[in-house]
Each structure stands twice: as C-alpha cells, then as structure tokens.
Amino acid sequence: MKQRVSALLRDKFNCDIILEKPKDRSFGHFSTPIAFSLSKELRKSPMIIAEEIANSFEEHEMFGAVESVKGYINFRLSEAFLDEYASWALSNDKQFGSDDKKGTILLEFVSANPTGPLHIGHARGAVYGDTLLRLGRHLGYDMTAEYYVNDAGNQIDLLGTSLQLEGRSSLLGEEVQWPEKYYRGEYLSDLAKEVQSQFGDDALRDESRQKELALWAKDKILELIVNDLKAINVHFDTFVGEASLYDEWDRVMAKMGDGVYVDEGKTLIRSSGLGDDHDRVVVRDDGRPTYLAGDIIYHNQKFERGFQNYINIWGADHHGYIARVKAAISFLGYDPEKLEVQLSQMVSLLKDGEPYKMSKRAGTVIQMSDVVEEIGADALRFMFASKKCDTALEFDIEELKRQDSSNPVYYVQYAHARIQTLVAKSEMNLDDIMKSSLVGLSADADGLLFEALLLPEIIEDAFESRQVQKLPDYLKALAAKLHKFYYDTRIIGHEDEAKLLKLLLVVALSIKTGLSLLGIEAKDRM
RNA sequence: GCGUCCUUAGCUCAGUCGGAUAGAGCAAUGCCCUUCUAAGGCAUCGGUCAGAGGUUCGAAUCCUCUAGGGCGUACCA
Structure with missing residues (x-):
C-alpha cells in the first residue's frame, strides 16, 4: 500500500518522498514533512509549499483527499482503493504480505554445543532466528536454516569425561576426582544410566572408551535439543558438524595464503590488520586446532556453497569473534560484507520481581524446556519476539503465565x-x-x-x-x-x-x- | 585500559533512515456486563527520554564529553 503511494510520488516528483504515519489518524493515512526540507531550497515557507503540493493532486483515484496542515502534507486513501486492496487480500490470503524478493540467504542460528540441553538464552536466539526466517521466506527470499554442531574439540572430550565420572559416582558409588570443569545436570545422569544399561559398567570405567561415549552422547543430546526446538516450532533445514569439515583443512589453509603464518610451531591468522586487536592462534603447537579453526573451515564451506548472503545469529558473548571470522573470510577470497552477524543479548528471569532460579535440576542455568513448560511456547515466542535482541532482557515468568x-x-x-x-x-x-x-x-x-x-x-x-x-x-x-x-x-x-x-x-x-x-x-x- | 552494546513512567519494554501532544503492559485508584466471549472496554495517576554541551526551522533519535551498567578483550567453547 505504502509502496504504491510511494511509487506514485516518485513518478510525480522524480525523487523519493519520505512517507510516515501521522500521529493522529484523523490527519489521513500517510503524511510527509517534505515541505520543511524544501523550504530552505525554495526560500518559501513550508506552509505555502505544502499547500501548493497538496493542490497539485486534485483528483487522483488513489486518494480521497490530499491536504496540507501546518506544513505537513497528509494523504487520505480513497475508499475504492482500500476496498479493492482488502478484497484482493481476502481472496489471496496466502499471498497477503508476501513479496517476490530474490536472493539466497544462509541463516545460521542457535548452534549451541551438543553438550547439554538448551538454556533460556539459546531460546531467544532461536526465536529471533526462526522469526527472521519466516519473515524472509514470506517475502520470497530463498532461505536455509542451518545449525552448526561443534562436535569436535575440548568440549566433546569433556563430555566423555563428565559422563563417565557421573556414572561412576552416582551409579557405581565410586569416589571420583572431579576436574575443575565438567558438565552436570539431570540429562547427564539419564545418559549415564543409559550407558550402563546399554554398554555395561565397564564402559563407565574404561577411559579408552571416553571418545566413543562422547560421540554417542553428543548425538543423544542433539536429539534433545532438536526436540526442545520443535516444542517452540523451530526447525532446521541442515546440520553441519564441525568434525566433518576437517578433511578440508589443508586445502582451506592453502586458500588463505598469506592470511596465515606459522610462528613457534603455531599457526596464526593475520587478523590484527582487519579490526582485531592481535593475530589469533588457529592451530596450537601440539597440532590441535582452536575453536576459531572450526569457524574458518565452516565459513569457507558456507561461501563455497554459494549463497548470496549470510546471516549469523550469535550470543552477545561472541561479539569479539566477528572481526576474526570476517578477516578469515577475506583471506579466503570472499566479501566479508556478505556476512551479517546479529547478536542476541543475555536473558534473565524474574519471578514476582525476584531473580528466578530453577531449583529442580542441578546447575545454575535455566533450561528452556522448563520455561516452556511453565508459560507455553506461544507466550515464550511472543515475548522474545517483542523485544529487540540487542538489549539485555529481564522478564517475569509470573506475568507470562497469566491467560488474560x-x-x-x-x-x-x-x-x-x-x-x-x-x-x-x-x-x-x-x-x-x-x-x-x-x-x-x-x-x-x-x-x-x-x-x-x-x-x-x-x-x-x-x-x-x-x-x-x-x-x-x-x-x-x-x-x-x-x-x-x-x-x-x-x-x-x-x-x-x-x-x-x-x-x-x-x-x-x-x-x-x-x-x-x-x-x-x-x-x-x- | 581498549573494544562493543546499552541507560525512556515505580517495574518490564516499544518508539531511533531527525518531524505534529514521547507510547504500551504491569503495579496503583475508579468506572462499564438485561448488549455478539468482561480472556474485553473507559478514565485517573505516573516522564528533566542518565547528565552536560553541540548541530538546526525542529533532537529520545545525529555528534562530542561525563557518569552508570552488560558483554568481550584466551592457544575456553
């Protein structure tokens, strides 16, 4: 509707006219303050200019009235135009609000590590990303929703260790030495029980089986995550595993050319010239890749798949990462401008005005599934979608439980x-x-x-x-x-x-x- | 320290390509069901848009500085 008015004005005046919504609908459907900006150029008062412009419309079928008020020009659409548009919408309900925008977009979001269930912060990114996806598709963009699975590196090792320790401690009654960092929670106890019944007690004790168990558990947890997401109507088209990308490692490194160099046995990326504070280690001197390495090969793979644009939705704690990944993209020979990163900020919960802690599970994080259970997927989605994602957010769970x-x-x-x-x-x-x-x-x-x-x-x-x-x-x-x-x-x-x-x-x-x-x-x- | 995002009503948040009188919900105080669902509507109360400068016809919105807060600043993910 606005497009049609806008197009008409563009034809008439040969430039884009800003259209806005009048504060008060009695002024009309659209208005423009264009006369104010023209007044300097034309050395006339805005009132007179607005008056002249308004009069120039005389009888146009799209408008019922065009009036000037205090320098603003107000447009009132004609009833015939509105009726025609409304009738079209009712008989083409699927097309209402859609468009035929062109372009392929790869949208990556959530991408939480497969080491535990989703927490409430992930839910925000999930809702934001999925909403963007639905909007984009409705507008005609060819969008792919992708989940990047970090199934390699330290956290997977840690998952295996945590799983065995949990089993030995709670199921076998052994005294165990807990490391400084380990995963815990109800889901891990459940998994340990499953290991015991499926693979036997030995699997919990045999350290050489840690990796195997970790990979098994990773798949189980990913299933949990997918189900959590399903509960809030979020679905992905593709899952890309980090581990599967390492075959490409040598080729990708070669592709980056001078962008990477070796120093004291470590491989670094020359990101300091590209908005980063200093160069970053990509491969440690013992040959193990860092987290960044995975992102480099992943983004190379994304660009090789040839989308026109890329959107990543990351947690705000990753914002320092943007410069590094963009640096890698340009070393790989692609345009970093094509990657857009949206950050989603922290979420905290209140219950009757007090900070809310879920007591039912171990650990301090608030699980998404618990919140969904309390307030329902609809309320959760509506609430998260209502807040712009670049502001830290607090919400009260009691308010969202109400059905009024x-x-x-x-x-x-x-x-x-x-x-x-x-x-x-x-x-x-x-x-x-x-x-x-x-x-x-x-x-x-x-x-x-x-x-x-x-x-x-x-x-x-x-x-x-x-x-x-x-x-x-x-x-x-x-x-x-x-x-x-x-x-x-x-x-x-x-x-x-x-x-x-x-x-x-x-x-x-x-x-x-x-x-x-x-x-x-x-x-x-x- | 540096980078980055932020600060709007008692609370949670909208409003920011500069435009007409800064808006919702909650909380508070009233009013409206012989009327299609009161899961609703209406009214009142509540604001130095963190503070100070600047830009201009016009600033919550743009610029600078100050104060306060979140996040980052790893060979962790």
Whole structure:
C-alpha cells in the first residue's frame, strides 16, 4: 500500500518522498514533512509549499483527499482503493504480505554445543532466528536454516569425561576426582544410566572408551535439543558438524595464503590488520586446532556453497569473534560484507520481581524446556519476539503465565477468536460478506481497516531492518483497535453487518498471518 | 585500559533512515456486563527520554564529553 503511494510520488516528483504515519489518524493515512526540507531550497515557507503540493493532486483515484496542515502534507486513501486492496487480500490470503524478493540467504542460528540441553538464552536466539526466517521466506527470499554442531574439540572430550565420572559416582558409588570443569545436570545422569544399561559398567570405567561415549552422547543430546526446538516450532533445514569439515583443512589453509603464518610451531591468522586487536592462534603447537579453526573451515564451506548472503545469529558473548571470522573470510577470497552477524543479548528471569532460579535440576542455568513448560511456547515466542535482541532482557515468568489481557499473546489471540466467533454466529453467508463493498465506513472502521492492511509494510520493515519486534508491536496495536471496535459496535444485527464482517475478516487475516510468521497459531475459539 | 552494546513512567519494554501532544503492559485508584466471549472496554495517576554541551526551522533519535551498567578483550567453547 505504502509502496504504491510511494511509487506514485516518485513518478510525480522524480525523487523519493519520505512517507510516515501521522500521529493522529484523523490527519489521513500517510503524511510527509517534505515541505520543511524544501523550504530552505525554495526560500518559501513550508506552509505555502505544502499547500501548493497538496493542490497539485486534485483528483487522483488513489486518494480521497490530499491536504496540507501546518506544513505537513497528509494523504487520505480513497475508499475504492482500500476496498479493492482488502478484497484482493481476502481472496489471496496466502499471498497477503508476501513479496517476490530474490536472493539466497544462509541463516545460521542457535548452534549451541551438543553438550547439554538448551538454556533460556539459546531460546531467544532461536526465536529471533526462526522469526527472521519466516519473515524472509514470506517475502520470497530463498532461505536455509542451518545449525552448526561443534562436535569436535575440548568440549566433546569433556563430555566423555563428565559422563563417565557421573556414572561412576552416582551409579557405581565410586569416589571420583572431579576436574575443575565438567558438565552436570539431570540429562547427564539419564545418559549415564543409559550407558550402563546399554554398554555395561565397564564402559563407565574404561577411559579408552571416553571418545566413543562422547560421540554417542553428543548425538543423544542433539536429539534433545532438536526436540526442545520443535516444542517452540523451530526447525532446521541442515546440520553441519564441525568434525566433518576437517578433511578440508589443508586445502582451506592453502586458500588463505598469506592470511596465515606459522610462528613457534603455531599457526596464526593475520587478523590484527582487519579490526582485531592481535593475530589469533588457529592451530596450537601440539597440532590441535582452536575453536576459531572450526569457524574458518565452516565459513569457507558456507561461501563455497554459494549463497548470496549470510546471516549469523550469535550470543552477545561472541561479539569479539566477528572481526576474526570476517578477516578469515577475506583471506579466503570472499566479501566479508556478505556476512551479517546479529547478536542476541543475555536473558534473565524474574519471578514476582525476584531473580528466578530453577531449583529442580542441578546447575545454575535455566533450561528452556522448563520455561516452556511453565508459560507455553506461544507466550515464550511472543515475548522474545517483542523485544529487540540487542538489549539485555529481564522478564517475569509470573506475568507470562497469566491467560488474560495482561499477557499480550492471549490479547492478540483473543482478538482473532472474537472475530471467528462473530462470523460463525452471523446468519450472513460468506459470499454476501465478500461481495459487500467497504465504502461509507465510520472513522473508527476506516481506521481499523487501514491498520489491518498495513501488515505487508510491517513484515518488510521488520525483516529488512532485522527488527522483528515490529511485528508483535503491530499485532498488539491491531488487536487493541479490534477490541475497542468490538466493544463500541454491535456487529450482528447491524444494518451494515456484511460490510463490517468483511472488515473484521481483513483484521483476522492480518492477525493470523502475523501470528503464523511468529510461529504461533491463531485460535478460532478460546 | 581498549573494544562493543546499552541507560525512556515505580517495574518490564516499544518508539531511533531527525518531524505534529514521547507510547504500551504491569503495579496503583475508579468506572462499564438485561448488549455478539468482561480472556474485553473507559478514565485517573505516573516522564528533566542518565547528565552536560553541540548541530538546526525542529533532537529520545545525529555528534562530542561525563557518569552508570552488560558483554568481550584466551592457544575456553
């Protein structure tokens, strides 16, 4: 809608005109402060310029009115235009808000180590990434969702050790020497029991079997993770294992050319000139690769697969890593600008205003599955999607457990359910509803219709700016308008019943589409 | 120290390609069901947009400095 207006103005004035939403809808549907910036150039007062521009529109079929107010130019779309657009949307519901953007994008997110279940911080990245994925796909981008599995290196060794120690200590009753760092938690006890019943006690004692057990456990844990993600409607297309990439090592190193060098038996990457503080070790003097090594071969592999753009969603604690990986990408001969890294900040939970600790499991981290169990996937997704991801976030679990209007996800879903109930109750048949024309609406109804038709712009803006919170924000505002309208206007038995129902169906379509892009199903009844 | 993200109502957060009177929810105080779901609506209360300068017709938004906080600054992942 905005695009069409924007395109029209571009043709007319031969430049892009900034369109914004007026503070008060009574001013019109769109407005532009263009006269202010022109006033200096033209040496005329903004008021006069705005007046002249507004008058130049005279009769245009897209607009009902174009007026100048205090230097702003306000555009009011014509009823015919809005009706036509709404009718199109209702009969092409799948296409509503979609686009035909071109481009392939590899989106990597979550990528949590397969050494334990997901915690609440991972959930934020998962929701953010999955929402971006849904938005991008709806807009037409060819997107691949990928999970990078760190199945090599120290943490896998540590997993094997921790698993055996846990088993020996809790199942075999042995006194064990715990190392400084080790994994613990209910999932590990469960795995130890499974080792015992499947492989026998010896497997827990035989240190030469640590690696084997670690790899076995890694797969089990990955299954856990995949299930956790499934519970919040997050799915991946591809999983790439770090270990599988090392065959390519020599070739990748050669490809980096002067980007890497050997010093005192260690291999380093020359990242210091490229935004990093100093060069980084890639291979230790004992030949073991560092964490960065895995990322280098992984990113090489990503670029060799030939996507047009790459988005990584990383935890904020990885931000120092961006420069290094980008340095590697340029040494590999690719454009580091094609990789975009979005950081998702920390999450902490409150319960009735107090810091929340889950007591039921060992360890201090809060597991995602526990939170999902408490508040449900919908509330979790809506809440995480509502907050911009570059700010540390605290939320109160008690507030999200409530099933009333104080919980935004219920508020929005209730709006959808109210509409569906009305449609079901009405004697009107769907054909009559669709045939009616949305003209002569009251100011409130017109405002509601326009708000509902804004969804496509919101989707595009949310995706392109990577600010997914714009979508839930919009849905809350739309739901609020709907609830107010519902309260003020009795629909069934109204002289314009068919017309109003058609309007509400547009609202429902917007809510349903918006929710589905958030990975949440709209409810018809509550 | 350096890098980076941040600081908006009592609390949790939106609003930031500079635009009309800074917004929601929670909390607090009231009001509205003989009306399609009160899982709702309305009203009141609550702000020096961390602070100080600067840029300009116009700043929560851009620039500089200061204060406070998170994260990073590993041959850990």
